[in-house]
Amino acid sequence: KNQVEQSPQSLIILEGKNCTLQCNYTVSPFSNLRWYKQDTGRGPVSLTIMTFSENTKSNGRYTATLDADTKQSSLHITASQLSDSASYICVVRPMEYGNKLVFGAGTILRVKS
């Protein structure tokens, strides 16, 4: 069964610190893996998109990595800011046409001053 599991479920860190969010998936083969940031009460915003052949992608202070062998992805946030407080969702698109996107439940990050 295609699944995406994210950890931790929630996380609290101090402003300025770094953090890493994890995404483990069983979707195989897959076409691409995305990380989204969703602020409370708003729609998700795309942070990174990686194909199965890419192993890292950066977007400012956000860096996503992908290990297709272990079926793990991580999102690393550097020098966190209060505005990073949000839910971060990992989404995997299966390779086969017609297979639905598989969504993780998200990690809720809170950055404290």
Next chain:
Amino acid sequence: DARVTQTPRHKVTEMGQEVTMRCQPILGHNTVFWYRQTMMQGLELLAYFRNRAPLDDSGMPKDRFSAEMPDATLATLKIQPSEPRDSAVYFCASGLVRDGQVEGKETQYFGPGTRLLVL
């Protein structure tokens, strides 16, 4: 700046009533997606269109849900009859798949969502 717009932003209705949600994708985008988000299920893809043609609506309960694109500037999601379990936030997203680009890798831009409560 260009944004996806959705109306209404909030909707409260009674069970059995018809609900229509509208989405205006970003001008020039050729793919449109409808998602549903609940606390229990998280985000789910309901349907998506490319060049106004439905490519996948397997995530949508067919007996009560329907999605259409009457024209390139309007996408609609209709629920008839609505049920309390349909209460959720419904997001529309649009993207641009360029010629030769691998489909599914385009950036999707989400609207603000329609928060639906069915009593």
